[in-house]
Amino acid sequence: MRFAERMGRLTTAASFDMLARGRALEAQGRSVIHLGIGEPDFDTPAFIRRAADAAVAAGWTHYGPPAGLPELRRLIAETWRARRGIACEAANVVVTPGAKPVLFFTMLATLEAGDEVLIPSPAFPTYGSVAEFLGARVVPVPLVAERGFDLDLGALASRITSRSRMLVLNSPHNPTGGVLPPATLAGIAELARRHDLIVLSDEIYAGMVFEGESPSIATLPGMAERTVVVDGFSKTYAMTGWRLGFGIMPEPLAKHMTALVNNSNSCTATFVQMAGEAALTGPQDDVQAMLAEFRARREVVVDGLNTIPGVTCARPAGAFYAFPRLDYGGLSSVQLADQLLEQAGVVTIPGTGFGAGGEFHLRLSYANSRENLREGLRRMAEHLAPLAKR
Ligand SMILES: Cc1ncc(COP(=O)(O)O)c(C=O)c1O
Numbered sequence: 001m002r003f004a005e006r007m008g009r010l011t012t013a014a015s016f017d018m019l020a021r022g023r024a025l026e027a028q029g030r031s032v033i034h035l036g037i038g039e040p041d042f043d044t045p046a047f048i049r050r051a052a053d054a055a056v057a058a059g060w061t062h063y064g065p066p067a068g069l070p071e072l073r074r075l076i077a078e079t080w081r082a083r084r085g086i087a088c089e090a091a092n093v094v095v096t097p098g099a100k101p102v103l104f105f106t107m108l109a110t111l112e113a114g115d116e117v118l119i120p121s122p123a124f125p126t127y128g129s130v131a132e133f134l135g136a137r138v139v140p141v142p143l144v145a146e147r148g149f150d151l152d153l154g155a156l157a158s159r160i161t162s163r164s165r166m167l168v169l170n171s172p173h174n175p176t177g178g179v180l181p182p183a184t185l186a187g188i189a190e191l192a193r194r195h196d197l198i199v200l201s202d203e204i205y206a207g208m209v210f211e212g213e214s215p216s217i218a219t220l221p222g223m224a225e226r227t228v229v230v231d232g233f234s235k236t237y238a239m240t241g242w243r244l245g246f247g248i249m250p251e252p253l254a255k256h257m258t259a260l261v262n263n264s265n266s267c268t269a270t271f272v273q274m275a276g277e278a279a280l281t282g283p284q285d286d287v288q289a290m291l292a293e294f295r296a297r298r299e300v301v302v303d304g305l306n307t308i309p310g311v312t313c314a315r316p317a318g319a320f321y322a323f324p325r326l327d328y329g330g331l332s333s334v335q336l337a338d339q340l341l342e343q344a345g346v347v348t349i350p351g352t353g354f355g356a357g358g359e360f361h362l363r364l365s366y367a368n369s370r371e372n373l374r375e376g377l378r379r380m381a382e383h384l385a386p387l388a389k390r
Contacts, residue, residue, distance in 0.1 A: 019347065049275070236287060
């Protein structure tokens with residue numbers, strides 16, 4: 001079979017590769033602590049699972065409208081107006097199987113070959129992969145580790161050209177846990193308006209903020225008409241496997257996105273959307289309990305990492321990742337992640353899996369029990385401490 005040239009430009013996430021390698025070691029009988037994959041280890045709250053059961057029993061097993069069930073779209077608009085202050089109506093909301101299709105479809109609907117897409121580095125790998133797949137050019141914008149992985153406005157401004165078409169934001173941020181402060185968002189908005197940029201704002205971790213707030217850039221003057229807010233149920237409601245996400249976007253783009261859904265997956269599973277309605281209207285206690293546990297784990301991980309000689313870790317303001325820097329005489333993030341996996345039995349993700357800006361860092365997901373986190377840190381310290389002495 002011959003494949004299209006563009007397939008060579010699509011990459012797959014390092015986290016899935018590392019997970020497979022960890023599982024392969026486990027199959028050989030090795031004990032492995034998984035600090036790699038970015039999904040909550042909690043079960044989906046019981047009332048949401050029951051809502052899905054009830055929806056299946058009631059016959060919600062047919063095709064639905066491509067843009068999503070009208071009631072869910074209305075509820076999302078109402079909830080995001082109230083929770084995040086985003087001015088939107090049901091017509092601005094398109095429901096998709098997970099948040100990822102919103103990233104894919106937005107780029108598909110807006111980018112031409114040769115367009116430049118400004119993407120923070122490091123970043124969630126899908127952004128760059130899809131942009132390059134479509135023939136666009138990725139322009140990395142370095143994040144400033146010393147300032148909680150803030151985006152440097154000067155660095156951003158200096159990279160904008162007449163071909164710049166889109167800026168991707170992700171706050172709270174994967175892989176660093178950084179949250180963009182309001183002053184940075186205001187500066188970005190100013191540049192986006194001046195240079196007529198589309199802003200793809202991935203806010204999938206907006207429900208997981210431990211310090212201050214993570215406002216949406218879509219709430220700033222003149223931004224709603226050029227911003228696509230990407231969000232969903234995967235992280236906040238521990239619903240990764242259900243595949244339920246959505247975008248909030250200007251109506252003309254919503255029409256194109258609906259056409260893309262129509263031509264690809266037709267619609268999002270209707271009983272899953274019914275479970276989503278329950279998630280938004282039901283008690284939010286489980287979400288609060290998960291958040292409290294993530295907060296406690298963050299302390300375990302960050303404090304534990306900072307006791308290891310050669311490791312420095314900032315306290316992430318959001319999401320469930322730590323992104324420590326490891327200084328061991330120039331050992332690369334890939335070498336360190338390989339050693340930790342093969343020799344210490346700990347799965348981490350090399351920082352360069354998120355772009356060149358991630359070198360000398362590892363991403364640790366703290367979506368694991370405190371007990372496993374402590375054991376993972378113990379193994380890391382045991383392996384890394386002797387390296388620091390050399
Ligand atoms: C930054 C970011 N955006 C989007 C996604 C994808 O979310 P979903 O599973 O809902 O497609 C992830 C998942 O890891 C993520 O980390």
